[in-house]
Amino acid sequence: xxxxxxxxxxxxxxxxxxxxxxxxxxxxxxxxxxxxxxxxxxxxxxxxxxxxxxxxxxxxxxxxxxxxxxxxxxxxxxxxxxxxxxxxxxxxxxxxxxxxxxxxxxxxxxxxxxxxxxxxxxxxxxxxxxxxxxxxxxxxxxxxxxxxxxxxxxxxxxxxxxxxxxxxxxxxxxxxxxxxxxxxxxxxxxxxxxxxxxxxxxxxxxxxxxxxxxxxxxxxxxxxxxxxxxxxxxxxxxxxxxxxxxxxxxxxxxxxxxxxxxxxxxxxxxxxxxxxxxxxxxxxxxxxxxxxxxxxxxxxxxxxxxxxxxxxxxxxxxxxxxxxxxxxxxxxxxxxxxxxxxxxxxxxxxxxxxxxxxxxxxxxxxxxxxxxxxxxxxxxxxxxxxxxxxxxxxxxxxxxxxxxxxxxxxxxxxxxxxxxxxxxxxxxxxxxxxxxxxxxxxxxxxxxxxxxxxxxxxxxxxxxxxxxxxxxxxxxxxxxxxxxxxxxxxxxxxxxxxxxxxxxxxxxxxxxxxxxxxxxxxxxxxxxxxxxxxxxxxxxxxxxxxxxxxxxxxxxxxxxxxxxxxxxxxxxxxxxxxxxxxxxxxxxxxxxxxxxxxxxxxxxxxxxxxxxxxxxxxxxxxxxxxxxxxxxxxxxxxxxxxxxxxxxxxxxxxxxxxxxxxxxxxxxxxxxxxxxxxxxxxxxx
Amino acid sequence: xxxxxxxxxxxxxxxxxxxxxxxxxxxxxxxxxxxxxxxxxxxxxxxxxxxxxxxxxxxxxxxxxxxxxxxxxxxxxxxxxxxxxxxxxxxxxxxxxxxxxxxxxxxxxxxxxxxxxxxx
Numbered sequence: 134x135x136x137x138x139x140x141x142x143x144x145x146x147x148x149x150x151x152x153x154x155x156x157x158x159x160x161x162x163x164x165x166x167x168x169x170x171x172x173x174x175x176x177x178x179x180x181x182x183x184x185x186x187x188x189x190x191x192x193x194x195x196x197x198x199x200x201x202x203x204x205x206x207x208x209x210x211x212x213x214x215x216x217x218x219x220x221x222x223x224x225x226x227x228x229x230x231x232x233x234x235x236x237x238x239x240x241x242x243x244x245x246x247x248x249x250x251x252x253x254x255x256x257x258x259x260x261x262x263x264x265x266x267x268x269x270x271x272x273x274x275x276x277x278x279x280x281x282x283x284x285x286x287x288x289x290x291x292x293x294x295x296x297x298x299x300x301x302x303x304x305x306x307x308x309x310x311x312x313x314x315x316x317x318x319x320x321x322x323x324x325x326x327x328x329x330x331x332x333x334x335x336x337x338x339x340x341x342x343x344x345x346x347x348x349x350x351x352x353x354x355x356x357x358x359x360x361x362x363x364x365x366x367x368x369x370x371x372x373x374x375x376x377x378x379x380x381x382x383x384x385x386x387x388x389x390x391x392x393x394x395x396x397x398x399x400x401x402x403x404x405x406x407x408x409x410x411x412x413x414x415x416x417x418x419x420x421x422x423x424x425x426x427x428x429x430x431x432x433x434x435x436x437x438x439x440x441x442x443x444x445x446x447x448x449x450x451x452x453x454x455x456x457x458x459x460x461x462x463x464x465x466x467x468x469x470x471x472x473x474x475x476x477x478x479x480x481x482x483x484x485x486x487x488x489x490x491x492x493x494x495x496x497x498x499x500x501x502x503x504x505x506x507x508x509x510x511x512x513x514x515x516x517x518x519x520x521x522x523x524x525x526x527x528x529x530x531x532x533x534x535x536x537x538x539x540x541x542x543x544x545x546x547x548x549x550x551x552x553x554x555x556x557x558x559x560x561x562x563x564x565x566x567x568x569x570x571x572x573x574x575x576x577x578x579x580x581x582x583x584x585x586x587x588x589x590x591x592x593x594x595x596x597x598x599x600x601x602x603x604x605x606x607x608x609x610x611x612x613x614x615x616x617x618x619x620x621x622x623x624x625x626x627x628x629x630x631x632x633x634x635x636x637x638x639x640x641x642x643x644x645x646x647x648x649x650x651x652x653x654x655x656x657x658x659x660x661x662x663x664x665x666x667x668x669x670x671x672x673x674x675x676x677x678x679x680x681x682x683x684x685x686x687x688x689x690x691x692x693x694x695x696x697x698x699x700x701x702x703x704x705x706x707x708x709x710x711x712x713x714x715x716x717x718x719x720x721x722x723x724x725x726x727x728x729x730x731x732x733x734x735x736x737x738x739x740x741x742x743x744x745x746x747x748x749x750x751x752x753x754x755x756x757x758x759x760x761x762x763x764x765x766x767x768x769x770x771x772x773x774x775x776x777x778x779x780x781x782x783x784x785x786x787x788x789x790x791x792x793x794x795x796x797x798x799x800x801x802x803x804x805x806x807x808x809x810x811x812x813x814x815x816x817x818x
Numbered sequence: 819x820x821x822x823x824x825x826x827x828x829x830x831x832x833x834x835x836x837x838x839x840x841x842x843x844x845x846x847x848x849x850x851x852x853x854x855x856x857x858x859x860x861x862x863x864x865x866x867x868x869x870x871x872x873x874x875x876x877x878x879x880x881x882x883x884x885x886x887x888x889x890x891x892x893x894x895x896x897x898x899x900x901x902x903x904x905x906x907x908x909x910x911x912x913x914x915x916x917x918x919x920x921x922x923x924x925x926x927x928x929x930x931x932x933x934x935x936x937x938x
Contacts, residue, residue, distance in 0.1 A: 393825075393926075395918035402907060404886065412886065412907060422919075512916055516825050563827065603870070603880070609827075637878050639887040639905065646827035647900035649889075652870040652880040680873050695878050721827050722900040743871045773898030780859025780893045790862060793909035796885060807910050 135254050135311075136229055138485060141446040142476055144228045144256070145221055145453075147208040147378050147468035157372030158379075166380075169361070169373050170211070170465065173202060176357040177213035180281065184350035190286055190339045191551040193346065194586075197576040198283035200350050202358065202374075203227050205275045209468040210374045216576045217457045218258060218496070219282040220466060221450035225256025226312045227266055227278045240314055244270035247316030247348060249325075251288075252309040254488055258447045259495035260288045260306045261295040265315075265347040269355045271362035276370050279358065281350035285343060286535065287336040287547035290493065292701050293629055294535030294547055298408050299700075300440040300491035302817045308332040321348060335537060336547040381469025385461055386424040389473055392517045394422050397509040400432075401501035404638035405698050406802045407439030412639075412795060413483065413802055414809050415501035419509040428452065429477040430502065435811040436486035437802045443495035445478035445485050451499035451575070452506035458577050459522045460510050481811050489817045496575060497633055500529040501641040503574060504718075507560065508643050520563065525606065525645035525718030527567070528557030528615055529574045530654065532714045533633030535701075540592045541624035550620065550712070552587065552598060553634075555579040558605045558613030558716035561648055566730075567613030567717035569600055569739070581616075594623040596664070597677060601713055603741050607748050608648030608719025609726050614739055615651070615714040617679045621664055622704045631701035632656070636715055638696075648719030649748075656697035657683060657711040662690035664707055679711045723748050724769045732760050823927060825916065828894065828901045829854055833924050845896025853914040858892035858901055884908075 136144075161169075180200040188194065199219040201212035207227035212220035230248055234240040248266040253259050263285045269277040288295035288307035300306050308329065315325045326344060333340040362370050397419040404410055416432030428449070436442055443451075453471070461470050478485045483498060492498075504526040511523040532553035540546050557574055559567035573579035584595050596619040605612035622628050635641065636654045644650050657679060667675060667688065676682040683694065688709075697713065704710065731749045734740040736758060745751045750772050752764035781789070794806065804810050822830040822839065830839045831850045838847040838854040847857025863869065864884055872879035882905065890912060891903045904912060 393918055394922040395916065396914075398913050398915050398917070400906075400910075400913050402887070402905075414910075509915075512826065515827070516823060607869070638883045639907070640882070643905070644903065647892075647902055649869060649903065650905050652872070653878075653882050655874050655878045655880065684873055694874055694876070697878075724900070741871070747871065748869065776861065776891075776893045776898040776900070777859060777895060780861050780891075780895070783856040783858070783860060786860035786862070786890075790890070790909060790912075793888075795907045795909070799886065 154375040180354040188346035203278040218450040249315035250312040279354040293537035378469040382472040390424040399505040417505035440491035441498040442486040442492040497531040525560035528715030530715030553714040555581040556616040560717040561610035561720035569614040594621040604716035606719030609721025612717030615716040632699040644718040651716040659690040840894040843897035863889040
């Protein structure tokens with residue numbers, strides 16, 4: 134029986150310590166906690182390396198993965214992150230297995246067993262995220278669990294790529310595994326591996342290899358924990374694990390208590406529902422009182438007949454990425470962090486849909502909520518000892534560019550092009566610019582794959598891969614730049630391509646304290662090109678960027694400029710397209726940006742001349758690029774005066790603003806205007 | 819600084835007077851128990867090409883579609899600093915983003931140790 138969504142949400146919090154665990158904590162001598170916590174981190178690092186070296190799919194190779202250590206009752210003790218969200222939800226299937234299968238005679242749990250799952254209804258994120266779980270026994274006692282998880286970019290769904298935009302229910306999403314025992318005696322059962330490979334026949338090689346990579350990582354970690362228990366004893370391990378969880382909880386409570394009590398709110402908007410451009414909103418009220426945080430998502434748009442949903446536990450896990458990489462980054466990556474937190478996610482909203490709902494786009498559906506967590510926490514932390522952690526939102530575009538077909542080696546593939554995914558811009562901070570092309574919104578440590586590797590693995594030529602000018606939100610400190618990539622279909626007659634990238638109409642990334650949000654992202658395709666002839670001739674006018682491509686049009690072909698979000702379609706040999714990864718949000722008023730930093734951006738071509746002059750109000754010599762400080766001061770003072778003269782009083786603003794409303798068509802899935810309440814029932818086949 | 823607490827990059831709260839003030843020029847915006855945005859000058863930026871100079875014109879470019887989004891900018895009436903902005907669909911209510919428990923804040927920073935003990 135599937136676990137109840139509210140129960141799964143509670144399962145991300147730690148279980149209360151047992152008397153035995155508290156007793157075992159006394160076995161730790163001074164220095165043991167520090168030494169053995171670090172030892173666990175080394176085990177995790179090693180298992181991550183094993184994972185990284187054995188797998189083949191692009192997100193795996195980019196390091197967008199996790200390996201984790203959990204108590205016998207399933208509480209997270211430590212994890213290599215990687216994908217923080219997977220570490221958090223990793224607790225749920227273990228708690229489910231512990232509650233359901235251990236004492237079930239037809240299943241049971243013994244040394245050498247291997248469990249496997251991918252279904253969000255049992256604790257995963259979405260159908261693509263496959264998780265292996267292994268019990269750790271020493272001297273016949275269950276002392277821990279290990280796991281290894283990574284996104285598998287093919288699931289046998291109704292479209293290639295595992296995240297079908299046309300999915301109306303979970304039955305359109307391909308393989309969904311509830312936790313099953315997929316191996317015994319430390320070996321995978323080949324009949325069950327074959328079942329999975331058969332279900333994922335668009336990319337069987339990746340499935341077969343990556344399953345083994347997951348298992349190898351989890352088993353390496355298991356082996357290290359057994360050695361530790363043999364050296365120090367099972368009770369020592371129990372005491373160490375509980376101490377880590379308690380340290381994290383106490384550290385979290387202490388920190389929260391120092392912050393100002395109150396309500397912190399934010400709203401973001403997403404421009405895609407299923408295959409359509411439609412508006413939905415995410416709303417967060419973060420309540421801080423004493424040493425407690427309550428995350429209330431009431432006001433978020435209702436569920437739809439699209440795959441842009443997630444379960445409440447997945448929402449919490451995605452918001453936790455910011456918590457674990459910023460607010461509590463120096464505490465153990467453990468369940469203790471979640472002890473002082475409550476989550477309110479109303480039934481029927483897009484973050485808590487009916488169990489039959491499609492949710493293959495679960496992770497991208499959380500990007501707006503991730504921005505909200507980031508922004509509300511920054512507003513909460515400004516007047517606190519954690520002020521240095523205040524930052525605008527990261528890009529949060531989720532550059533899901535999926536390709537499929539047969540590659541130049543004759544191998545069927547269905548995978549992400551992970552360069553854009555792992556090169557979003559970082560949010561600007563209160564004392565510095567955001568990092569350019571910093572990583573992946575779900576995985577701060579993710580790294581863009583090498584271009585040569587991409588061209589070797591896939592049937593594409595990379596004409597351009599570089600930072601995208603003017604892509605970070607402007608501000609006193611600017612958001613990190615995103616990137617732009619131009620892909621050309623190479624070697625083969627055709628390839629299939631689709632894109633889940635959002636933000637062509639409105640971005641779900643926010644600036645902070647007057648910093649601007651980053652720009653929207655158009656989709657650009659050029660078909661029937663003469664690119665190969667031009668390259669063969671050695672033409673000098675090959676474009677080196679997206680703007681040059683569409684402005685100068687030196688490549689002949691049929692230009693299409695539309696949404697960056699694309700349904701699956703065919704691209705022929707020589708056809709090309711542009712993918713942008715989003716820049717991060719800006720911080721603070723543009724008029725306070727150090728003119729010297731604007732000049733530096735200009736020299737590096739991170740911003741355009743138009744932006745330097747019209748946004749930052751910079752005066753400079755166009756020939757020598759020397760700044761005129763006095764004139765800049767005057768221009769900025771003039772802009773301040775212009776603001777005061779064009780600004781309206783609140784009452785005048787309200788009078789004008791309240792008359793406006795978006796077109797009815799784009800509000801099809803929004804819910805009631807403007808508060809996003811449910812207005813209709815969704816009937817699923 | 820006196821009894822002022824800096825709450826955001828550009829906003830202080832005067833705890834004794836319970837007022838939002840501009841951190842840069844000291845201009846008094848509004849009661850600290852209200853949404854500070856109501857004390858700002860507000861500008862509706864309808865054409866976002868004025869921020870994101872998009873070389874692509876039409877419904878899909880580098881600037882948000884104005885039928886989907888407008889930028890609401892909040893300025894300090896005293897010095898013209900942009901205190902905050904919000905990207906909103908046309909007509910969507912402005913967010914009451916920071917609602918502090920003013921009594922607790924005053925207790926935290928104004929009461930002496932003895933007073934805090936007595937209050938407990």
